[in-house]
Amino acid sequence: MAAKDTLSLTFAALADPTRRSILTRLSQRAATVREIAEPFEISAPAISQHLKVLERAGLIERTANAQWRTLTMRTKPLDEASAWVEKHRREWNNSFDALEVHLKRMIKREEQ
Amino acid sequence: MAAKDTLSLTFAALADPTRRSILTRLSQRAATVREIAEPFEISAPAISQHLKVLERAGLIERTANAQWRTLTMRTKPLDEASAWVEKHRREWNNSFDALEVHLKRMIKREEQ
DNA sequence: CCTATAGTTAAGCATATCATTAATTAAGGA
DNA sequence: TCCTTAATTAATGATATGCTTAACTATAGG
Numbered sequence: 001m002a003a004k005d006t007l008s009l010t011f012a013a014l015a016d017p018t019r020r021s022i023l024t025r026l027s028q029r030a031a032t033v034r035e036i037a038e039p040f041e042i043s044a045p046a047i048s049q050h051l052k053v054l055e056r057a058g059l060i061e062r063t064a065n066a067q068w069r070t071l072t073m074r075t076k077p078l079d080e081a082s083a084w085v086e087k088h089r090r091e092w093n094n095s096f097d098a099l100e101v102h103l104k105r106m107i108k109r110e111e112q
Numbered sequence: 113m114a115a116k117d118t119l120s121l122t123f124a125a126l127a128d129p130t131r132r133s134i135l136t137r138l139s140q141r142a143a144t145v146r147e148i149a150e151p152f153e154i155s156a157p158a159i160s161q162h163l164k165v166l167e168r169a170g171l172i173e174r175t176a177n178a179q180w181r182t183l184t185m186r187t188k189p190l191d192e193a194s195a196w197v198e199k200h201r202r203e204w205n206n207s208f209d210a211l212e213v214h215l216k217r218m219i220k221r222e223e224q
Numbered sequence: 225c226c227t228a229t230a231g232t233t234a235a236g237c238a239t240a241t242c243a244t245t246a247a248t249t250a251a252g253g254a
Numbered sequence: 255t256c257c258t259t260a261a262t263t264a265a266t267g268a269t270a271t272g273c274t275t276a277a278c279t280a281t282a283g284g
Contacts, residue, residue: 012127027203091139
């Protein structure tokens with residue numbers, strides 16, 4: 001498997017509702033796997049795999065305390081994701097004359 | 113296939129580097145499929161499929177002019193994606209005392 | 225009408241994703 | 255030591271993704 005870039009891993013991690021829900025809970029406070037898994041109907045291994053995806057994207061960290069894993073959210077990937085999205089929203093809004101430019105190019109093409 | 117929510121479709125669409133690159137170009141100006149496909153080494157059908165993903169997420173619109181399709185970017189899905197990410201970044205930062213709260217809970221558990 | 229251009233659809237294939245159940249690892253406590 | 259709890263790993267299966275080539279639709283334009 002080709003190693004994916006951070007941004008792709010982050011967006012892919014956020015593309016699943018269960019994982020977003022996990023992050024929502026972790027954004028309030030750190031928690032154990034048990035606590036995070038509780039509201040979901042899926043199996044423990046399924047949760048474990050979701051956590052692996054989140055961890056690979058750098059969105060969470062797992063620290064061991066005895067047989068418990070404390071899950072902590074990390075915002076760096078969110079910062080990068082946000083930066084990408086904001087840049088493109090802004091870029092689009094900056095080209096408020098995008099339609100005009102496009103029309104000019106269409107006209108130019110017709111003239112050729 | 114279960115119908116996915118907009119946010120999931122948006123994040124999934126953004127999870128691919130080729131699609132992000134397409135959006136980057138479209139954020140500058142509207143373009144035809146041919147123009148968008150040009151810098152990529154992948155086949156035309158592959159591009160067409162990427163466009164379908166972007167369209168399903170509402171990130172682009174295709175309008176037909178003769179045999180050309182003009183691709184236009186739409187920012188609404190980006191607005192929603194941004195809102196989700198920002199909310200969670202903020203939430204996490206608000207709970208600056210998250211560690212303290214967690215420690216209290218750990219202590220409480222030990223006392224029981 | 226014929227041909228070139230623009231683009232999509234269809235079919236097939238390799239790999240990834242998301243779930244399952246069963247087995248395993250690790251620690252706490254009677 | 256034995257049992258329970260917490261969590262992960264392994265194996266498997268269904269479905270989704272991302273790509274390919276081949277075939278198709280539609281329009282411009284000589």
